[in-house]
Ligand SMILES: NCc1[nH]cc(CCC(=O)O)c1CC(=O)O
């Protein structure tokens with residue numbers, strides 16, 4: 001409404017100082033919202049920068065523990081672990097994934113031993129262990145659902161035994177959440193949580209991650225199990241099904257091109273919703289920042305608060321450490 005030619009309702013009044021802006025901010029990001037993805041590899045005393053992910057590293061377990069200490073020191077309280085498996089340990093039935101002395105299991109044990117308060121989540125999927133680079137058992141060029149679910153359930157129990165607080169199935173097989181819940185309960189792990197990658201799209205934004213783990217599919221693509229980017233109704237269905245099957249948290253992945261999906265899922269489930277700000281999204285921002293085309297810190301924070309505004313309760317992001325540091329400085 002205007003009085004004469006001047007507005008007497010002025011939105012700018014509440015934007016006039018940092019204190020005012022902070023007071024009326026509708027969404028606030030905090031380090032506890034962030035899940036840091038971490039990559040572990042075999043060996044000792046080594047860290048390797050992932051070429052398509054500047055400033056992001058794969059660590060041997062000893063150095064990973066130092067990195068976890070740093071994450072903890074900046075206020076990060078949860079991480080999701082991914083293991084890089086040497087080629088000679090890959091096969092078509094996830095043998096190494098179930099090895100109680102496997103890298104993933106050793107890493108979980110070591111992290112929980114040194115940092116009992118750090119929430120440790122583990123990736124459940126066969127691709128890093130698969131000679132075909134697929135998320136399930138391959139037969140005649142097909143990715144078998146039910147056979148894969150059996151292995152994934154065993155994987156979940158194996159990670160729970162090692163001490164994982166939450167298992168995070170990222171495979172998109174049907175029915176795996178229910179099967180996993182049952183397997184965990186039967187093994188006495190009724191307190192181990194499940195964060196389901198419920199609406200995981202067949203996305204080309206995963207490229208840098210597949211470089212990090214050397215896990216790109218050996219043939220074809222993942223479109224027979226990961227979702228079609230054209231769909232949002234289907235995401236609601238997938239998330240609701242996972243909730244019914246016992247998921248404690250549901251996830252949308254990737255993040256930036258799927259903000260509407262986050263909102264839709266948030267409005268249709270009663271469990272917390274997480275989003276995965278994936279490797280390709282990280283790579284894009286880093287590349288533009290390196291060229292001096294974008295301000296890295298500003299765009300990072302704008303992106304992360306955007307996820308919260310869209311409806312995400314939790315954010316898995318390669319920016320977790322950097323964002324936490326900034327949040328600490330600002331507060
Ligand atoms: N199933 C494994 C998995 N878990 C997380 C990602 C991608 C994460 C990222 O790109 O940051 C992938 C890759 C894939 O499905 O091909």
Ligand SMILES: [Mg+2]
Pocket residue numbers: 172173174175198238241242
């Ligand atoms: Mg599903």
